[in-house]
Amino acid sequence: MSDRERSRDASDGTGGDHPLLEVDGLRKYFADDDSILDRLLGSDGRSVKAVDGVSFAIQEGETLGLVGESGCGKSTTGETLLALQDPTDGDVRFDGESVFGRDDLTAFRRRAQVVFQDPFSSLDPRQTAGAIVTEPLVIHGLPDTDPGVxxxxxxxxxxxxxxxxxxxxxxxxxxxxxxxxxxxxxxxxxxxxxxxxxxxxxxxxxxxxxxxxxxxxxxxxxxxxxxxxxxxxxxxEIRRDRAKELLERVGLSADQVDRYPHEFSGGQRQRIGIARALALEPDFLVLDEPVSALDVSVQAQILNLLSDLQEELGLTYLFIAHDLSVVRHISDRVAVMYLGEIVERGPVDAIFEDPQHPYTQALLDSVPRADTSEQGRRVDALAGDVPSPRDPPAGCRFHTRCPHAREACRAEAPGDYEAEVPGQRAACFRLIDDHPYWDSEPIDVAAERAERDRSTDDGAGDATADDD
Ligand code: SF4
Structure with missing residues (x-):
């Protein structure tokens, strides 16, 4: 192992020593035969590896951006670390204490909340804004009184x-x-x-x-x-007053407390979702694509609101997004996920200005920009579909799409290697000068993809002929 290579460590690369959240080797597999349909169609017994050995830490008051294409496992990571899903393996420590080992998650749930992507489906249309915002208070029996006080x-x-x-x-x-x-x-x-x-x-x-x-x-x-x-x-009445305070805090008006979700715009509904997440006065929020469903102008307003709230309330964020440009404005550090694994992480400027992993480079190249000086930039860098998480490619999982792939990449999975910038790490052999990767044969990824597509089409044709 090179001296630039280190084992995967939940606390590395964070630049701080007060992690509020530490995720260590988190795995979430979904059994293949969970549904009746799966059983009828015949399960092949392989589980879907939605999250496969993810480790990171988030310092108090920090925002970690978690990015990747749809289906890469980022939302499942957020749900699992909040214990909304049972983990398959690994651990999550919140404020130094294991989350999955707790008998009672009540205290954790008060401190760790979530804002969902879709402000239209995440609010109950039959509840008023006040009822939606105070629902967590009702569930937790708050505000409560302590006989010991x-x-x-x-x-x-x-x-x-x-x-x-x-x-x-x-x-x-x-x-x-x-x-x-x-x-x-x-x-x-x-x-x-x-x-x-x-x-x-x-x-x-x-x-x-x-x-x-x-x-x-x-x-x-x-x-x-x-x-x-x-x-x-x-x-x-106390809860209703609290709802009014929260609505005002997120930029709405107290007299909107009795209105229903359909009476609000998309941005206003997301503000209600944020107010609901703040009701229990949490320390940590998972923001799961909180602006993806909104117009660009509204996105900026919600991002500014989240930044202001973070500063005022000392919040810590995990900001999940598929859009790298959104993540840049709010994150201190960024982690990039591909097929259930983190392939690169580091300070936000390093990730955007000098990405080390070919997947991060391709994601950045795919972001549309208005700058005319970049008209020649490749926007089709991320060709091909994401392979199935049920049967991820051997070796480096990105080798079926990577423009730099060599034979060594399908023979061995890369480790997690340090880059030049402190705190930046990537899972790619190209960071290791003396790795056998450099002497192995390049893979013609485009030709292999075309071959795979051809055999898939032939298979479909045969199936049709048989059916006939
Ligand atoms: S290890 Fe190989 S396939 Fe994987 S990202 Fe690096 S160059 Fe590409």
Whole structure:
């Protein structure tokens, strides 16, 4: 093994040492005979290797872009690391703790949420925007109260003797007041004005003078004043207020809370999807093609919103996309997937300016650009279909489409090799100067593809003749 070659490591190449998410050797295979149709048609017993040994880490506050063609396994990776699918093998650690080893995923699910691609099908048309956004709160029974949390008041008194004032705080105000070290503190002001005593509270609560409101005799002594601080609203009213806050946070209006999905545009629906993902105040979001179904002008608005939210809330993103140009604007690092494997990863500028893997190069060459100086650039670089993940090619999985493929590429699977740029790595023999790849015979990929297409056509013709 060359000194530039290293074993696949979940934490390599991230440029940081506070990974929020670590994915290590993740595999997700789908059994071939899962459906009745498969059984009727006769399964060949081979599973679909949707995700096949994927490792990466995402630092706190970072965005990792995960890109590749449709069917490469990127969405399955996102769903599996969120434990929405059972893994076949491998591990995912979130904040240092294994996800798949947990008996109860409730705490993980509160911290890790997903935004789906299609803002039309991902929202229930029978629910209002408010109901959609608050659904995660209802499912998780939030906001909840913890009997172990103590409540207390920090009281400011104006115009009367502080010893005459008693403030009683409800046990459940921790539903809306974040406790610190097990104590939920509310800030109450009690003041006398013109013989009348009133109370206000800084938090989103209700403060009410229940005794002594009008009993001040001007001497500063009089009936004791009792103030009660409570939620003042039902749980459903608290959730509705939270929905309004979330809608405003994603650029919608609070008075749209009672509207239905069909009353919103595509971009507005995706904003609702983002608000729903934020309802549980997560730390990590899987953004699964969140702008693919939107017009280009709307895409930019949603990307800006996601960037702003990340900055304001300190979020960490896995941004899944097939469009490299979208990924560039939001990612710190990029990982490129092909047929269930990560073939290249690195800092976003290195991936775009000096891609090392032929697949990444072909993806970049396929991105339409307006720059007239690049009119001669190849846009058909990524020829041929993606092979079946049920029977991926031996050796390097990209060798059936790679313009640089040689015989060595079908004999052996490449490792994960370091490039010149720190943190950039690619699974291609061309990064290794003294690899036998360089002495092996080139493969005529186009001729082999044409031959495969011919035999497929002949097979189809024979089948038709037999049927006849
Ligand atoms: S290992 Fe060979 S087939 Fe695979 S990407 Fe590199 S050159 Fe192409």
């Amino acid at each position: 103590r409540t207390e008041a920090d009281v400011t008194v104006e115009g009367l003797d502080p010893d005459r004032v008693e403030v009683r705080v409800g046990d459940d105000v921790d539903r809306v007041v974040e406790p610190v070290d097990g104590v939920a503190t509310v800030h109450v002001t009690v003041r006398r004005q013109g013989g009348t005593v009133s109370a206000s509270v800084a938090e989103d609560l209700t403060a009410r003078v229940v005794r002594g409101a009008d009993s001040d005799d001007g001497s500063g002594r009089g009936e004791p004043v009792v103030v009660e601080v409570s939620l003042g609203r039902s749980l459903s």
